[in-house]
Amino acid sequence: MRGYAGKFLEVDLSTEKVSEAKFRDSVLRQYIGGRGLATKILWDNLGGRWETIDPLGPENLLLVLTGPLTGFFPGGRICVSGKSPQSNGVIGSTIAGEFGIELKCAGWDGIIIMGKAEKPSYLFIFDSHVEIKDASHIWGKNGKQTLKTLTRKGRAELERRNPNYGVWKEPAAIYIGPAGENKVRVAAVLGKWTHAAGYGGYGAVMGSKNLKAVAVKGTGPLPEVYNIDKVSELIDYVSRKCYEDDGFRRHGTGGGGYYFGYKTSSEPVRNWQEEWHDQKSFGVDRFEQRVWTKKYWGDFGCPTTCLKIAMPRVGPFKGAITDNPDYELEAYLGANLGLFTPEENVYLASLIDDLGICGIQGGNVLGFAAELYQRGILTKKDLGGIELKWGDANAFAALAKKIAEREGIGDLLAEGTYRAAIKLTETKRKDVTQYAIQEKGVAIGAHGIRSGEDFAKETGYACSVQAGDHTSLANLPIRKHGELTTIFYDSGVYCFFNTFSLPRDLKWKFYEAVTGWKMTPDEWFDVKGLGILQLQRAMLLLGGPDHRWNPKVHDTNPPRFFEPLPSGPYTGKTVDKKEFEKSKKEYYRAVGWDKDGVPKSSVLKRLGLEEVDKVLKRKL
């Protein structure tokens, strides 16, 4: 088997047992790695009792997986997964950095974590040596403090184990902040200072296992590939294509903060009450000129380096550090909160990273709360004295801290927009779910669908097996814009930002050069990728234990997306309900689901998923 290290690390935190797991070639060929393999592992281990598994209980698995293309395809990532405390399904949440490369160089394709540690712990991996270590000294620490300690202690440990090596580089690390420790459902798994696997809420899963971090150093090479000359040639080719896209390299996604607002009218503004703005102060040029301290910042093998480091040098937010911010955080911690200056935006993004909250999920629930305050539904008293006015960065910062600590109203908002909306609807005796801009428990990415001008289309979120995840959209036609291609990126596991200008068939060539295994588009779209999609859909529909999704009710868009846009060049435009229902039916047909949105028996049988069919028949 080429491209794979050949073994997976299994860690049971309850018994402190560490072991090795292997998967047959046939399984790896079918499910690849990352998201695909996570889905398979979760189904095999928990599928039979999925609806009873508490995502924040010790029975849940936390999966940290690479794929065969990790480290080879420019822009390596890892895929974090498990049963999601947001959707109650499976989300493949990817995060960039050197972690996947170090892990493979240490001889592991991934980590399967089960159980719950008795006390705060972290995992230290040095090649074949694996240790569960005490994390009491970093428990409660913010992101930057945590990484600093992991770097220092990690290097000291490497030095102690092999003092003759020379100067040791730092191990790569993933970790959680206070929000993850407190099982906040909008908590992310973080890397470096600003990198996050946000969708899914796996920071809370890590916290529920008392696992603060994982640090890894591998001294071996990346695994053997089928054809190293071909792989080198393809790396050069992909890099050259990316180098041609200098605009994107220069500005990253940060150009979006103005573009998606002014041009395409698809940016969340004040909790999506509008999707248009003309705030030139939010242009990427202002960010670049005022706060960027590094213009190109990237991770292992990346030709694009779309990240930038930003830090205000003067003023009240001096010293806050984050990346660009990228578009999603410009939108969710800027426009969505009525904030339009680079300094305020950098400050909130830096704080959200430090607290270990996902910028998208966190910015969404902050905006939701602010709209309730605007409407007089949440009061200053409810908010523990905070006057949550649009545009007040300090007020939003204060509330974000309450969420991370689950203090006062923060305890409710820590459940995420959907769950908070359900509870507030009960306690306030007023339907506030209409203000929850979410999909099946997952806050929607910062790409609106009403103007029709952005890449998210009307079925994009409603039919996605990863719900509100804007990186996994269920658009039509499925071979061109659907989720199946994303599933390949997330299973291969690499960054699709480096694929924008590539021919579509290049990914199969790359996969073959690495693994030696051929893959045809039909094989992926009709069999393998589709099989992973059905498994994810099955577990999403099984849901539980606190919420389950009925496609007839929940395969839809947030109510606000059916209201007309109130401002901008697309004023009046919206998603037509009838048209949406038509597209939804078309999407169902295209992926082999019946009229009720359930994977058809005939399709599941053809894919060899008879077991899944039986479980769905019995339980839905």
Place this chain on the structure above:
Amino acid sequence: MPPKEPIWIVRDYLRCSGCRKCEIACSLFHEKRIWPEASRIRVFMLVPGAEVPHFCAQCEDYPCVASCSFSALSVDKETGAVLVDKEKCTACGNCIEACPGRVPHIHPRDNYAVICDLCGGEPQCAKVCQEGGWNALKVVDRGDGLYRIFSRKPEDITRELVINLYGEHGEEFL
């Protein structure tokens, strides 16, 4: 073929994006594998943003060569690079101790001191860095300048970069 001129790689850490393509190119060239820990150039990230590509600066007095008791180290007269004879090297670590920047490290599998050999005159790290337009590494002629001053420990370089990048907050992250 005309004789090669001695060269040097000028480094601009603030321009380093952390893409580590230099590690990939170096290990592919020397090992035919992607192997960050066997790369002759290693990118340290002791503080995010302050990435330091760490590699031999070819000190004018070559203290590493002088420190070797086994005659395993020599200077390539054409390029000015330090060459390591794998057979003679015992991985004793003397060269690491002698190096002002503690640049050499021990090959993780083959147990010899790993030192940049300037790829025989066409450094692959600088080539990929230039292709990407980062310009953190660039090949220049080696004059009679002072090079030893560039051979520094990653911790010391980082200590200065963080202040350049993050001002008065920089030291908090060390």
